[in-house]
Amino acid sequence: MSAVASGFELDARWRLHPQVALRPEPFGALLYHFGTRKLSFLKNKKMVSLVQSLPEHPDARAACLAADVDDSNSSIYVRALATLAQSHMLVRDE
Template sequence: MTDVLAASPRTVNLDLAWQLNPQVALRPEPFGALLYHFGTRKLSFLKNTAIVEIVRSLPDHADARSALAAGGVSEEAMPRYADALAVLARSNMIIPSPVQEGPA
């Protein structure tokens, strides 16, 4: 099984595809967004509009690294954003995307 939280539990594997958990609702707010997990009833706040857009765009990219790059995150800032994604992964707000298989 692939370790979704890479080298340390504080970071997420940026080379995997991620998505918002289907049990999570994302509600935009002026400060960023609210995430509500209907399964665990956990509420999370995203106080950075950039990370909100990145989380929304995760399914559109082959991996988290591509989503971060497309969101304008520099190489120097990637560890900070990876930490933020790791918090969301640990709380089950984002999950690894199912493997997409091509036509047979």
């Protein structure tokens, strides 16, 4: 599993931005950023679990492995994480 061209750092620790709320839905979840007023959709439950578990792991790579994201489908999930980071839904947890 490698960071795709998105530039997302798999070896960094990530978490939801403090101004982001996650609301579970039957299709996955909604993320709402109260600062930017952006809305994002997580379209499957594995992605929801992955995002929710990020703070529990030393880095995003470990969170992906714990969520059973393997090399065959990692690019989809890493790209989604990168998009969430670019939209400030996710921030590095220093």
